[in-house]
Amino acid sequence: MIRLENIEKVYRTDRIETVALTNINLEVDEGEFISVMGPSGCGKSTLLNLIGLLDVPTEGHVQLDGAPITTYRDRQLAAIRNREIGFVFQTFHLVSDLSVLDNVQIPLLYRRMSNRERRERALEALDRVGLSARVHHFPSQLSGGQQQRVAIARAIVGRPRILLADEPTGNLDSHMGEEIMGLLEDLNRGERTTIVMVTHDQQKAERTARIVRLFDGRQVN
Amino acid sequence: MIRLENIEKVYRTDRIETVALTNINLEVDEGEFISVMGPSGCGKSTLLNLIGLLDVPTEGHVQLDGAPITTYRDRQLAAIRNREIGFVFQTFHLVSDLSVLDNVQIPLLYRRMSNRERRERALEALDRVGLSARVHHFPSQLSGGQQQRVAIARAIVGRPRILLADEPTGNLDSHMGEEIMGLLEDLNRGERTTIVMVTHDQQKAERTARIVRLFDGRQVN
Numbered sequence A, B: 001m002i003r004l005e006n007i008e009k010v011y012r013t014d015r016i017e018t019v020a021l022t023n024i025n026l027e028v029d030e031g032e033f034i035s036v037m038g039p040s041g042c043g044k045s046t047l048l049n050l051i052g053l054l055d056v057p058t059e060g061h062v063q064l065d066g067a068p069i070t071t072y073r074d075r076q077l078a079a080i081r082n083r084e085i086g087f088v089f090q091t092f093h094l095v096s097d098l099s100v101l102d103n104v105q106i107p108l109l110y111r112r113m114s115n116r117e118r119r120e121r122a123l124e125a126l127d128r129v130g131l132s133a134r135v136h137h138f139p140s141q142l143s144g145g146q147q148q149r150v151a152i153a154r155a156i157v158g159r160p161r162i163l164l165a166d167e168p169t170g171n172l173d174s175h176m177g178e179e180i181m182g183l184l185e186d187l188n189r190g191e192r193t194t195i196v197m198v199t200h201d202q203q204k205a206e207r208t209a210r211i212v213r214l215f216d217g218r219q220v221n
């Protein structure tokens, strides 16, 4: 379902060249739930951005469902991203001028769906992350963990086939972190969602099928 | 050193009134290192913002060093904040148009100090958090955990008497989280910095002198 071959990702700034990923080869089967772990700065978010078609590798190929994504143009990539992929960003990326409810409806705007159905789906996603009492708030009026949960709700509202979660429980207490992990497991077992989760939490990672470990841009297991 | 008496904090939006904190009484002695824990949304960041003079309570009093802060005007508050308090924000609040090095120098701009000394102090703080190789990067070119560490470096560069850290290790792997906890302990023991740390990590909290627990805006221990 997801296949990365010989991936290299290099960032160039004025002064320095950073090899964020090198010699990465990864396959994730449909319906798998895997974790990615490693030290701060080792390339986890970069890897997730490549899988999520938010970025392109410097070298190598990304395939989704056998389709050679790295050859596609922006418009095709955007269409696939919107239809197939849900992304929980490490820094949330909520739209500050939109209410929580409107933020969560964003992925549904491209679909043929009544306004009423979009709203109901968004309310349902927010209920699953425990935020029914905050739907009309704005992001600046939320706690850090509440913002993280809005980001999760937005990522799942479109029932994507692939969910990419970049440290989805980093700002949550152990109880709420458990609830979110349970939600991810339900999506994986109940709806066969393929999930790649970056986490610093060894105990949560051990509940997934396997752990991909990165160090300085390389795979180490 | 820090004293909160009968603190209430209520937020009012168009539609709902949220009691973020109620009946809070807290004393932190000079040189103490304490933790604050509790579920997502229970008032921890709100509490830290009040202690850090970034917000005012709806009712009650905040004292710092015996001075009745809640009676002060903005200019006095800003002067005290800058001189005495270092704040690590849960969502970092880095300035995106400034390099890492310039971000960390910000708290020193108000002090009588040569440009060279500001730069050296900032480089030293960045070295303490393991980011010497990133000083000319911009925040958007950093990983989440690197941004968090820049926020920590900025909070400590002015050698504040009080350090308020809102989930300072939430985006860090266990090794780097240990390094940062060690840095906080060094500041507390070596420089007698008073520290109030919000954390979701029970093990880190247990290394501090005591844990203040909040639930739904109230103290529960």
Ligand SMILES: Nc1ncnc2c1ncn2[C@@H]1O[C@H](COP(=O)(O)OP(=O)(O)OP(=O)(O)O)[C@@H](O)[C@H]1O
Residues within 6 Å of the ligand: A134, A140, A141, A142, A143, A144, A145, A146, A171, A172, A173, B011, B012, B013, B018, B019, B020, B038, B039, B040, B041, B042, B043, B044, B045, B046, B047, B090
């Ligand atoms: N400006 C605001 N307007 C309205 N409500 C607010 C505002 N800021 C915070 N709140 C609400 O106050 C409550 C406490 O927020 P706070 O940020 O202190 O929580 P927290 O304990 O830090 O949570 P987390 O662990 O998720 O960071 C939350 O329910 C939040 O929705």
Ligand SMILES: Nc1ncnc2c1ncn2[C@@H]1O[C@H](COP(=O)(O)OP(=O)(O)OP(=O)(O)O)[C@@H](O)[C@H]1O
Residues within 6 Å of the ligand: A011, A012, A013, A018, A019, A020, A038, A039, A040, A041, A042, A043, A044, A045, A046, A047, A090, B134, B140, B141, B142, B143, B144, B145, B146, B171, B172, B173
């Ligand atoms: N736009 C960019 N330009 C230059 N360097 C970058 C850029 N984005 C990321 N980097 C660098 O690439 C490396 C990998 O970053 P990445 O965000 O993938 O790390 P990470 O493993 O997600 O870390 P964390 O656990 O701290 O979130 C880091 O050293 C970072 O400084």
Ligand SMILES: [Mg+2]
Residues within 6 Å of the ligand: A044, A045, A046, A090, A166, B143, B144, B145
């Ligand atoms: Mg990251």
Ligand SMILES: [Mg+2]
Residues within 6 Å of the ligand: A143, A144, A145, B044, B045, B046, B090, B166
């Ligand atoms: Mg908070």
